[in-house]
Amino acid sequence: MAGESGKIDPMHQFQIEPLAKLDLFGYDISFTNSSLFMLVVLGAIWIFMAGGMKRELVPGRWQMAVEGVTGFINNMMSSSIGPEGKKYVPLVFSLFMFILFANFMGMMPIGIVPGAHAFTVTSHLTVTAVLAVLSFGTVLVVGFWRHGLHFFSLFVPHGTPWWLLWLIPLIELFSFLIRPFSLALRLFVAMTAGHVLMKVLAGFVINGLNAEALWVAPLVSLPSFILMIGITLLELLVCAIQAYVFALLTSLYINDAVNLH
Amino acid sequence: MEAEAAKLIGAGLAAIGAGLAAGGVGNVFGSFLQGALRNPAAADSQQGRLFIGFAAAELLGLLAFVVAMILIFVA
Numbered sequence: 001m002a003g004e005s006g007k008i009d010p011m012h013q014f015q016i017e018p019l020a021k022l023d024l025f026g027y028d029i030s031f032t033n034s035s036l037f038m039l040v041v042l043g044a045i046w047i048f049m050a051g052g053m054k055r056e057l058v059p060g061r062w063q064m065a066v067e068g069v070t071g072f073i074n075n076m077m078s079s080s081i082g083p084e085g086k087k088y089v090p091l092v093f094s095l096f097m098f099i100l101f102a103n104f105m106g107m108m109p110i111g112i113v114p115g116a117h118a119f120t121v122t123s124h125l126t127v128t129a130v131l132a133v134l135s136f137g138t139v140l141v142v143g144f145w146r147h148g149l150h151f152f153s154l155f156v157p158h159g160t161p162w163w164l165l166w167l168i169p170l171i172e173l174f175s176f177l178i179r180p181f182s183l184a185l186r187l188f189v190a191m192t193a194g195h196v197l198m199k200v201l202a203g204f205v206i207n208g209l210n211a212e213a214l215w216v217a218p219l220v221s222l223p224s225f226i227l228m229i230g231i232t233l234l235e236l237l238v239c240a241i242q243a244y245v246f247a248l249l250t251s252l253y254i255n256d257a258v259n260l261h
Numbered sequence: 262m263e264a265e266a267a268k269l270i271g272a273g274l275a276a277i278g279a280g281l282a283a284g285g286v287g288n289v290f291g292s293f294l295q296g297a298l299r300n301p302a303a304a305d306s307q308q309g310r311l312f313i314g315f316a317a318a319e320l321l322g323l324l325a326f327v328v329a330m331i332l333i334f335v336a
Contacts, residue, residue: 011334080309182320189323192330245316248309 282322
């Protein structure tokens with residue numbers, strides 16, 4: 001948020017800035033703040049997992065935390081897919097952890113260090129779309145691998161009356177093809193909306209404190225600040241829920257591919 | 262009407278959708294709680310479905326937000 005004229009610019013936080021310019025065959029592959037935060041997320045997951053995978057006989061706190069997350073994903077997969085869900089746990093676990101850590105990393109108060117800005121990796125459609133394509137591509141590959149062309153029976157649910165055979169597959173096909181878009185869009189918009197909201201409220205607080213009239217600060221800044229604390233807590237909840245929803249929907253889609261209808 | 266004014270009015274109208282989605286999400290959790298209080302033993306096994314319903318209802322509110330953002334910043 002630039003200080004000039006106190007105008008709130010909530011979109012500036014999503015700006016991608018190259019930190020090191022790189023060029024490959026005319027394509028811009030610069031190392032940006034987005035890539036930096038992806039590496040930070042990767043490092044955080046690495047530390048979290050490495051600290052808890054010592055396989056001690058009596059698990060300590062850290063190992064319990066890691067086992068809690070893996071057990072959570074494991075349960076989800078086996079309850080929505082069945083015994084065959086075990087095979088897909090690594091994929092869904094990686095997606096879940098990356099999204100969860102990326103969401104939380106964007107909420108970290110890194111901005112208190114002068115010149116540093118937190119960047120939410122998942123607030124960009126390009127990133128979430130790749131994650132969604134990973135999930136959707138897995139469904140396609142698994143579906144065609146296991147069932148061959150019989151996979152298309154996914155579009156004709158059991159018990160479809162013959163006189164609806166022209167309509168139901170069309171609707172099913174549409175709802176199938178829209179899955180990657182809804183997956184990517186949900187995560188991207190939830191993160192973007194939350195951060196825009198917080199930035200606007202933060203702008204209220206700061207502009208109120210800088211205002212000429214003295215009554216503005218207690219009347220505008222203070223309520224905004226209190227509201228912001230609540231919104232921040234809500235945002236943390238949303239971060240976790242969005243990661244969970246992404247993993248849950250991926251597991252349901254894989255269930256479609258593994259067991260058909 | 263100026264084009265800029267029409268954009269802002271459209272973005273404001275899109276915010277109605279966000280409010281309606283709030284009703285939808287509230288309905289999902291409210292109905293879940295109603296059912297869960299009647300049969301607490303079955304509540305835990307339905308948590309996955311709760312979040313599927315939440316995700317579906319929330320998505321439409323988020324789409325309203327996207328429409329507003331596109332109107333303000335892109336269109």
